[in-house]
Amino acid sequence: MANKNFTTLFSESLDQSDLSAKQQAVLRASLELFSQKGFDRTSTRDIADRAAVSEGTVYKQFKTKDGILKAILEPFIHQVLPKAVTEFMVDMAQNATPTIDEFLEKAVKNRMKFALDNRQQLRILLQEITRNANLVSLIGKEAANIINSPLGNVIRKYQEDGQLVRWPLQRIIQYISGTVLTYLLPKVLAGGELDIDQASKETVEFVMHGLKPAK
Amino acid sequence: MANKNFTTLFSESLDQSDLSAKQQAVLRASLELFSQKGFDRTSTRDIADRAAVSEGTVYKQFKTKDGILKAILEPFIHQVLPKAVTEFMVDMAQNATPTIDEFLEKAVKNRMKFALDNRQQLRILLQEITRNANLVSLIGKEAANIINSPLGNVIRKYQEDGQLVRWPLQRIIQYISGTVLTYLLPKVLAGGELDIDQASKETVEFVMHGLKPAK
DNA sequence: TAATAATGAGTGAGTGGTCACTTATTAAAT
DNA sequence: ATTTAATAAGTGACCACTCACTCATTATTA
Numbered sequence A, B: 001m002a003n004k005n006f007t008t009l010f011s012e013s014l015d016q017s018d019l020s021a022k023q024q025a026v027l028r029a030s031l032e033l034f035s036q037k038g039f040d041r042t043s044t045r046d047i048a049d050r051a052a053v054s055e056g057t058v059y060k061q062f063k064t065k066d067g068i069l070k071a072i073l074e075p076f077i078h079q080v081l082p083k084a085v086t087e088f089m090v091d092m093a094q095n096a097t098p099t100i101d102e103f104l105e106k107a108v109k110n111r112m113k114f115a116l117d118n119r120q121q122l123r124i125l126l127q128e129i130t131r132n133a134n135l136v137s138l139i140g141k142e143a144a145n146i147i148n149s150p151l152g153n154v155i156r157k158y159q160e161d162g163q164l165v166r167w168p169l170q171r172i173i174q175y176i177s178g179t180v181l182t183y184l185l186p187k188v189l190a191g192g193e194l195d196i197d198q199a200s201k202e203t204v205e206f207v208m209h210g211l212k213p214a215k
Numbered sequence C: 001t002a003a004t005a006a007t008g009a010g011t012g013a014g015t016g017g018t019c020a021c022t023t024a025t026t027a028a029a030t
Numbered sequence D: 001a002t003t004t005a006a007t008a009a010g011t012g013a014c015c016a017c018t019c020a021c022t023c024a025t026t027a028t029t030a
Helices: A006-016 A021-037 A044-051 A055-061 A065-094 A100-117 A119-131 A133-148 A150-161 A169-190 A196-209 B006-016 B021-037 B044-051 B055-061 B065-095 B100-117 B119-131 B133-147 B150-161 B169-190 B196-209
Strands: none
Touching: A021 A044, A021 A055, A021 A065, A021 A119, A044 A055, A065 A100, A065 A119, A065 A133, A065 A150, A100 A119, A100 A150, A100 A169, A100 A196, A119 A133, A119 A169, A119 B119, A133 A169, A133 B169, A150 A169, A169 A196, A169 B133, A169 B169, B021 B044, B021 B055, B021 B065, B021 B119, B044 B055, B065 B100, B065 B119, B065 B133, B065 B150, B100 B119, B100 B150, B100 B169, B100 B196, B119 B133, B119 B169, B133 B150, B133 B169, B150 B169, B169 B196
16 A cells, blocks of 8 residues: 655655755745644744744745644645655555455555545644635535545445445545544644554444444 | 523623623624634734724733633534524433434534534634644533433433444434535535535435445 | 712723844854 | 855744723712
């Protein structure tokens, strides 16, 4: 499962960018501070100090404090996230298993790992989402892409097999995501370790069979 | 279903409190502004203006800006939420239905209505949760109380009836909450209307039977 | 009852401090 | 030598919070 995490992808895109070492340090420092203290409670002074750089240097490249936030979140939403989704979908499509339970457990495990590898960035995103309503719809649109993708086809195959209810994919993904989030959100927000194997097993157990007792 | 919404309860507790009309206006103004702009982006000047009151008046009662936030969130978490849960449980115990599906649909509908009636307060709570990790565990503890309560017994009865898997109640509630949240969160954060009847029907359909097709 | 005193909510002009952002100056790179 | 990067000392706006004072109401006194 060759999924790269965001930190890696972020570093790569930093290298590719024509930003100087110091400007890259600014972004890395901002990433840490925004995640730890939140955007509003991080001062540009804090950022400059953490990056071991003067405040003027911060403003040379990023004209405003919001510009720094954009420089972090926009690549995440428009490049890293789609790229990660694509890699994931290809992976999954190739690893399609005969039973959906097996497939789902792999997929869930994969996504949980990705999320935990990227707590920092997700924390910033969550903070922004609660303040910026249109981020919600933006991410919703990115999620909608799954439906028109190899992964969508894999899932549809299970429907045709009779292994999966014939609900709209959007609805199915909504429920799976929601269940996965009940395990992830507390860990992303409050920290602590998650037993991914256990959590993904439990998730599939519920998501597939619901709360009716097995006969 | 006599469940009062939070706005009512909030107003009631304001009336009961020995706060003067102006101090009540401060809290009401803060509630609106914190919800709209977020705590950090609301100044005490903003609050005073919106409440048509001097800044000194704001600080006469609430010694700090954080004090205002506490005055809004603490009653919500420690009085309003438990009170709402209690009323809800009593309601439910009285209306306990023979099948769990019916029961669940009522319960889910009830909770969705409560949440939508109180978007403002929930938005503030969500904003704070992303910054204040220990709020997560605090709310988790409140949720745990449900388990040791009449509602817990109602649910346990369905387990003994063989209508509900014998998982720990905490796990069952986790999944139901997660699924409900997939409908609620977008609406609370981004606005828009929710067809509660439809949503609660769909929720129960999934939560009870999962994604395996009915034979 | 009339005059006076005490009370406390309310006021708004400060106050010190922080913040995002600028600019004059210096160092480095080409 | 000239352009570019980096610095660090500003700068004004704004912020949370304070305080000396007002004034309407209530309690006390005569």
